[in-house]
Amino acid sequence: MTTSNTRLAAWVNEVAAKTKPDRIHWCTGSADEKKILIEEMQLAGSLIALNTETHPGCYLHRSDPSDVARTEHLTFVCSKNKDDAGPNNNWMEPSEGHKKIDALFAGCMRGRTMYVIPYCMGPINSPLSRCGVEITDSAYVVLNMRIMTRMGDKPLARIEKEDSFVKGLHSTGDLSPDRRFVMHFPEELSIKSIGSGYGGNALLGKKCHALRLGSWQAKSEGWLAEHMLIVGIENPAGKRHYVAAAFPSACGKTNLAMLIPPQAYREKGWKVFTVGDDIAWIHPGKDGRLYAINPEAGYFGVAPGTASDTNPTALNMLNKDAIFTNVAVTKDLQPWWEGLTKSAPEGLTDWQGRAWESGKGPAAHPNSRFTVSASQCGSYTPEAEASDGVPLSAIIFGGRRKELSPLVVESVSWAHGVFLGASVASETTAAATGAVGVVRRDPMAMQPFCGYNFGDYWTHWLSMGKKYNNLPKIFHVNWFRQDKAGRFMWPGFGDNMRVLEWVLARCEGKGEAVRTPIGFLPTNSAINTEGTGLTKETMRELLAIEAPAWKNEMSGIQEYFSKFGSHMPAELGNELKRISSELHG
Numbered sequence: 093m094t095t096s097n098t099r100l101a102a103w104v105n106e107v108a109a110k111t112k113p114d115r116i117h118w119c120t121g122s123a124d125e126k127k128i129l130i131e132e133m134q135l136a137g138s139l140i141a142l143n144t145e146t147h148p149g150c151y152l153h154r155s156d157p158s159d160v161a162r163t164e165h166l167t168f169v170c171s172k173n174k175d176d177a178g179p180n181n182n183w184m185e186p187s188e189g190h191k192k193i194d195a196l197f198a199g200c201m202r203g204r205t206m207y208v209i210p211y212c213m214g215p216i217n218s219p220l221s222r223c224g225v226e227i228t229d230s231a232y233v234v235l236n237m238r239i240m241t242r243m244g245d246k247p248l249a250r251i252e253k254e255d256s257f258v259k260g261l262h263s264t265g266d267l268s269p270d271r272r273f274v275m276h277f278p279e280e281l282s283i284k285s286i287g288s289g290y291g292g293n294a295l296l297g298k299k300c301h302a303l304r305l306g307s308w309q310a311k312s313e314g315w316l317a318e319h320m321l322i323v324g325i326e327n328p329a330g331k332r333h334y335v336a337a338a339f340p341s342a343c344g345k346t347n348l349a350m351l352i353p354p355q356a357y358r359e360k361g362w363k364v365f366t367v368g369d370d371i372a373w374i375h376p377g378k379d380g381r382l383y384a385i386n387p388e389a390g391y392f393g394v395a396p397g398t399a400s401d402t403n404p405t406a407l408n409m410l411n412k413d414a415i416f417t418n419v420a421v422t423k424d425l426q427p428w429w430e431g432l433t434k435s436a437p438e439g440l441t442d443w444q445g446r447a448w449e450s451g452k453g454p455a456a457h458p459n460s461r462f463t464v465s466a467s468q469c470g471s472y473t474p475e476a477e478a479s480d481g482v483p484l485s486a487i488i489f490g491g492r493r494k495e496l497s498p499l500v501v502e503s504v505s506w507a508h509g510v511f512l513g514a515s516v517a518s519e520t521t522a523a524a525t526g527a528v529g530v531v532r533r534d535p536m537a538m539q540p541f542c543g544y545n546f547g548d549y550w551t552h553w554l555s556m557g558k559k560y561n562n563l564p565k566i567f568h569v570n571w572f573r574q575d576k577a578g579r580f581m582w583p584g585f586g587d588n589m590r591v592l593e594w595v596l597a598r599c600e601g602k603g604e605a606v607r608t609p610i611g612f613l614p615t616n617s618a619i620n621t622e623g624t625g626l627t628k629e630t631m632r633e634l635l636a637i638e639a640p641a642w643k644n645e646m647s648g649i650q651e652y653f654s655k656f657g658s659h660m661p662a663e664l665g666n667e668l669k670r671i672s673s674e675l676h677g
């Protein structure tokens with residue numbers, strides 16, 4: 093197969109001439125194609141079939157041990173002007189970027205198959221969706237893109253009709269971190285990535301297209317591309333609200349998107365519907381509301397911590413047709429990770445294929461992942477296919493912070509909501525290489541993913557508040573406060589429903605709140621804690637605002653904002669001044 097689109101055909105030829113593959117395969121997305129790819133990978137040893145009785149159609153992939161997470165220091169935005177990339181991105185001049193990475197692509201596919209993957213981000217017939225083509229020499233990438241995007245014939249037909257697509261070139265190269273780069277050329281709508289097979293670095297439709305290039309396009313076209321889950325919550329009266337929430341990598345999006353409400357809530361009639369768990373493309377509608385689509389078709393989720401008591405919805409969808417990356421396996425080839433069972437079973441093989449011994453580090457890599465189709469999710473809703481998206485009642489920002497940040501706070505205005513998003517800080521996680529547990533600024537959970545200057549990005553967010561009058565309310569949450577013994581103070585997971593109940597009440601003009609310098613906080617009794625065993629004292633602590641610590645935080649935010657110089661919108665400075673003076677008053 094080839095294509096009637098001359099630009100696409102020419103680009104594929106040009107890439108083949110440079111990378112010199114033995115074969116070219118145009119992906120159709122057929123079941124036969126999947127079967128052949130799996131057989132080839134099994135023969136090559138890059139895919140291991142798991143227990144066919146307990147996990148039919150499930151496979152394990154073990155990556156190179158140096159290639160287990162996103163590599164932010166090797167990720168670049170190559171815009172013409174450095175200022176457009178901003179201090180939040182690594183920048184390289186475009187021609188220099190091409191030169192550097194093209195040298196690594198020369199001949200890199202010798203002896204390999206080059207796969208051409210046409211894909212669509214978003215429902216195939218939605219005007220809000222965007223197409224791309226990823227060229228890769230990794231069969232693992234093809235199998236994952238098959239789950240994570242709408243891939244093959246249908247997207248190709250759309251590309252041929254529209255003559256518009258993002259070009260993504262990927263090769264695993266020699267997997268050496270010294271020869272690894274992920275480069276974005278927003279003005280050319282192209283991506284080049286070499287030296288890694290890991291999700292965010294290699295599945296180019298996801299973070300590279302849907303967020304870095306997506307956010308750039310969204311700014312110029314008047315919409316938002318965000319690192320957000322989308323969840324529908326139906327209350328006992330049958331009213332469905334949709335909520336989008338941005339938490340940094342490995343900070344709870346998949347879990348909140350699939351939450352199962354506590355039993356008492358279920359009995360009353362609360363229901364949860366999952367639209368997306370990682371990315372939202374958000375467009376203003378004619379009614380002045382914001383509408384969100386999930387550009388993805390599957391989940392690339394964190395395995396550790398996924399268990400029958402934390403996220404049964406996720407666990408239940410992993411019993412068939414899933415790909416596991418860097419998990420451990422039991423004696424009888426079932427996938428296993430820390431947190432899955434109370435204690436580790438005998439005879440585990442660790443993520444690197446070695447016999448595991450307790451005390452020698454985790455059996456599964458802390459960033460081990462599963463890839464599974466969204467259609468396998470028990471709380472899946474067909475509204476994930478809605479062309480116009482779902483209307484948002486609330487936007488929630490959040491971070492992982494053992495101290496300071498309260499369980500939940502509501503903004504007093506759109507500008508203050510943007511300030512809450514812009515001032516998110518969170519402890520780093522294993523989703524990116526580097527130190528774990530270090531608090532860093534991660535505005536709107538987009539620090540690794542915003543494809544342009546954060547100053548301009550916040551200005552864009554603020555502009556929504558001036559243009560539209562039916563916008564969602566904005567909140568900030570923190571599920572991760574710890575007590576002195578290092579235990580989480582809030583039960584989290586399904587119990588996060590209790591916070592969502594208050595959030596939605598506020599959206600309906602109900603719910604009790606007190607005005608504090610940092611925003612509206614629930615009154616001491618506004619959040620239903622019945623059945624949690626939480627003491628009044630713990631709730632008081634979870635909702636306390638310590639003025640000295642917050643003054644300190646404001647200085648930190650001010651210092652951070654100052655990095656953005658003339659790109660910094662005045663409104664955020666005004667919010668900062670207002671909050672600081674209220675804290676002093």
Ligand code: GTP
Nearest residue numbers: 341342343344345346347394396397523571584585
């Ligand atoms: P990315 O896919 O990296 O963008 O991450 P994500 O935001 O979807 O994170 P995910 O939901 O996979 O959660 C990451 C880790 O946080 C898992 O180990 C979860 O078990 C844990 N986690 C999620 N929600 C909660 C919560 O409410 N409380 C606590 N204590 N842990 C949570």
Ligand code: SPV
Nearest residue numbers: 291292298299341370523
């Ligand atoms: C994240 O790191 O935020 C992820 C995983 O969702 S990856 O797709 O690899 O970026």
Ligand code: MN
Nearest residue numbers: 319341342370
């Ligand atoms: Mn993510």
